[in-house]
Amino acid sequence: MSSALVFFSNLSTAPSKAQRELLTLAARFENPTVAAASLIADEAREVLGQYGIATALQAQNPNTDFGGHELAVLDAALQHTDADLVLLENDSFSREIGARIAVRRNTAIVTDVVDISADLIATKDELAGSYSASVKSTTGVLIATVKPNSVEDAPHGAQDGVSVKDLELAQSSGPSVSIVAVDQKVVSDRPALNEARIVVAGGRGVDGDFGPVEDLADALGAAIGASRAATDAGWISHDAQIGQTGVTVSPQLYISAGISGAIQQKAGMQTSKFIIAVNKDMDAPVFEIADLGIVGDLSKVLPQAAAEIRRRQA
Template identity: 80%
Template sequence: MSSALVFFTDLNSAPGKAQRELLTLASRFDTTIVAVASEISTEAREVLGNYAIDTVWQAANTGHGFGEHELAVLDTALQQTDADLVLLGNDSFSREIGARIAVRRQAALVTDVIDVSAELIATKDELAGSYSASVKSTTGVLIAAVKPNSIDDAPLAAPGTVQVNDLELQSAQESLVSVVAVEDKVASERPSLSEARVVVAGGRGVDGDFGPLEDLADALGAAIGASRAATDAGWISHDAQVGQTGITVSPQLYISAGISGAIQQKAGMQTSKFIIAVNKDVDAPVFEIADLGIVGDLSKVLPQAAAEIRRRRA
């Protein structure tokens, strides 16, 4: 009998695709528990009813900390279950919580997971998807941070309703730091970079003007990504950086424009299903991994592509 515990840092709105993938994966195990470090919204409760979940816990977050609340929720949930497996997101905050709980409980954290078998063997991407490895925990619970777009979302044919219970925290800890200011980010209409099915990414070749990329992204419903050269230049926020020291993406389509294709950039996007590269240098390394290469000036190619997509969709 194996038991999977899905941990979400919050469910203030309906679960996104990556979160639903975690629910699908968890529901393959004998017992499925969900612990959420926030109150669960009405929309989220409805979606949870689409999966075979045995227990749902919520614990409202009343303050700003550095993950202490989230850590206490996951720790308490683990104390109250015999979960063999914790599933959480592969975003940096979830992985941080995973690492901290792993230290606290002498458990194994495996990141970049793309599947977990019934025998609790995690399959994970190595070296940015160059090969995959099968990993088994040799100690206690396996904590798996699962990459988005790895699992086929499979809700129940006959959805039900879930009962949400309040989790009484056992292990709240004093924070060693205090937060002196919190600034909300301006919400974007675009899909989140790590989950988007289409990413349009720009590099030094955009020369400070992401306008043509944003226009193409709007035409495609895509997220915007960037190389480190572009984020370091301050042309776009650091959150958009794709690569070894940025976000790893694996969309259906990655359009790389004005990016040379350095190894550190490839590390974050080479598992994309289809790669289109636009570069004016025929020898740019990005063409080695591109499924379709366009040698040309992005300021001419991208507007034509956006116009043609809009024309065909009209």
């Protein structure tokens, strides 16, 4: 039976929902192991045990370069475990690390994975979710980045104790990339965009005012997303961008407000379980994939929806 290695860049706190989904997937395989490019917190160790993880590898991050430490940890963990499968998160940083280790080890990487079978056949979405493809590595180790909300989070079985070992990393001649500046991200109580069960997204139609989008998102306990047009206009930060060049989401409910639904935007949200579209243009492409379409002014529709949701919650 194949063995699996789950790699996280940080486990200094309890695993996130997306990380727990990876642990659930890893539990299908033999002797699943976790590697972290940080020290593993006690609360994280407790969670790992709930998913049948017996061994975890850690290496403290010296914060000397961007990605170099993570790459070294993943490389060392592969040498330590000789795993057949490496599971990574599907964010841009993890995809980059996965691609770099794939080149270093001359093996295969598959992104946007939604499932992996026992014989290491990965299922992934293609062309904005228009169809699925089955992919198998022909070079040995399979490296896969898994889309959030593709696997149901389900603890596999408790371990009496997780054995945590320190990884010895190869000496580096120096950082290849140096961090010259750091911008502190504003802390939010909203769920992370890439793992939220509900997403409310705004586009060009908000005309610079994300207030109605934020109000509805807060009423639903949802994350906030945006089209590229909205982020490029400076109405919201670029980390909220959903689409081919942004974040890929697959929530239970996706509400599109004032977004036309061009193919680039569809690529980031088309696999959502239920899609509601609000747009003044009845011919907007987004209505082609929406389960429910509302032709109307979002500045009127969204506040009414938020008010009714709060009334029913009272």
